[in-house]
Amino acid sequence: MKTAFEDLSIKLKNKNIRLSHQRLKVLEYVANHRCHPTVDQIYSDLHKEIPTLSKTTVYNTLNTLIEAGLVKLITIEDNETRYDIVTENHGHFKCESCRTIYDFEINIDSFNSKDLNGFRIDNKDVYFKGICPKCTNQNN
Known part of the structure; x- marks a missing residue:
């Protein structure tokens, strides 16, 4: 679209x-x-x-x-800066085979850790890396 x-x-x-x-x-x-x-x-x-x-x-x-x-x-990578039009909190998955980055929903706002009490959190990001279904199916 x-x-x-x-x-x-x-x-x-x-x-x-x-x-x-x-x-x-x-x-x-x-x-x-x-x-x-x-x-x-x-x-x-x-x-x-x-x-x-x-x-x-x-x-x-x-x-x-x-x-x-x-x-x-x-x-997601230390040497690679990318840009996303979706500014609401969500996660990213990067396929290590095709290098595609996928968005996924995750409730980052409900994350709470006692280890971070007293810390001011300015940014919440969740990144996963692995192999996407398309690449997994190609290797089978």
């Missing part, structure tokens, strides 16, 4: 983010590519359509969208 350009424009306006074609295209890309893309993927795909786009613009736009709460940063 494609997210309408107009809907994305409204989201940016509601967050007082200055509208630009490049910002809209980056947000549209993340909204329509639920693969949890990297900056390189976003830049590579959008640069074909917008030759004046720079990787710095992609980084800056994503940081603005994260600060506005429109995009979530995920780091």
Whole structure:
């Protein structure tokens, strides 16, 4: 399901983010590519359509969208930063064979540990790694 350009424009306006074609295209890309893309993927795909786009613009736009709460940063691997349009708490599963990242529902908000009493929790992320059913079936 494609997210309408107009809907994305409204989201940016509601967050007082200055509208630009490049910002809209980056947000549209993340909204329509639920693969949890990297900056390189976003830049590579959008640069074909917008030759004046720079990787710095992609980084800056994503940081603005994260600060506005429109995009979530995920780091399943230490050396790999990805971006997610789903900002509500949920988990991620990364297939170690095909490298696909899947979203799954989990009630992170109900998690409570006595070991964390007195700690201020700013972020809750759950990451699993393994082999997805598609890859498991291919190996059988």
